[in-house]
Amino acid sequence: MEKISAIICAYNEEKTIRDVIASVDRSGIFNEIIVVNDGSTDNTQRVITDCKKEIRIADIHLPINKGKGYAMAIGIEYSSFEIIAFCDADLSGLRNEHFLQLTKPIIENKADMVLGQATKTLINYNFNPFKSFTGERVLLKKDILPILENIKTSKFGVETLINLNFQSQEKRVKYVKLEGLKHPTKFDKTGQSQAIREFVLEGHQIVLTVFNNFNLISKIIKKTLVKSIS
Numbered sequence: 001m002e003k004i005s006a007i008i009c010a011y012n013e014e015k016t017i018r019d020v021i022a023s024v025d026r027s028g029i030f031n032e033i034i035v036v037n038d039g040s041t042d043n044t045q046r047v048i049t050d051c052k053k054e055i056r057i058a059d060i061h062l063p064i065n066k067g068k069g070y071a072m073a074i075g076i077e078y079s080s081f082e083i084i085a086f087c088d089a090d091l092s093g094l095r096n097e098h099f100l101q102l103t104k105p106i107i108e109n110k111a112d113m114v115l116g117q118a119t120k121t122l123i124n125y126n127f128n129p130f131k132s133f134t135g136e137r138v139l140l141k142k143d144i145l146p147i148l149e150n151i152k153t154s155k156f157g158v159e160t161l162i163n164l165n166f167q168s169q170e171k172r173v174k175y176v177k178l179e180g181l182k183h184p185t186k187f188d189k190t191g192q193s194q195a196i197r198e199f200v201l202e203g204h205q206i207v208l209t210v211f212n213n214f215n216l217i218s219k220i221i222k223k224t225l226v227k228s229i230s
């Protein structure tokens with residue numbers, strides 16, 4: 001059986017991080033669990049430390065917030081196995097079947113990356129234009145190592161960067177619907193004004209990632225044109 005590294009990146013997720021870690025551990029699917037605390041200012045570090053008393057995890061605590069991309073890259077560098085599974089730290093309703101849905105296509109070589117979308121979200125899954133931004137994804141370490149340094153500086157553009165890289169190489173990407181999984185919106189977690197500020201900041205980081213990786217977009221366009229002609 002293929003061995004899998006689970007990476008959970010957290011920033012100020014004291015309310016949910018314990019249950020997420022416990023769910024990942026309880027699944028029995030993962031051979032190591034790496035938790036990256038991205039400079040949290042709440043009690044996230046204490047909760048993670050408490051979890052270590054009962055669950056075998058490798059915890060990395062960054063002294064300051066470096067951004068989602070950097071935290072994910074640190075987790076990748078620390079990981080031991082070829083299959084990498086990312087899981088957000090603010091989820092609720094995680095079940096074993098969700099992890100099986102995410103990992104099985106990779107293990108069976110039916111996909112190069114699997115993206116999982118929570119069904120309990122603000123936007124209906126079937127019409128959600130942001131499905132590709134999901135934090136629940138499984139892929140092969142060898143496919144992401146070449147862009148690791150770029151990932152470190154991508155912040156919230158990290159999913160966009162990974163998606164563009166896979167598209168430019170015509171990798172097989174599979175979407176799965178994770179029934180019953182809830183991913184809170186920013187409005188659920190913060191006040192309206194703070195949520196809007198965070199949306200604007202993340203949007204800026206995504207646009208900047210697209211701009212800085214226009215070479216990948218060019219590759220995608222060229223391959224699409226060649227296919228349409230042929």
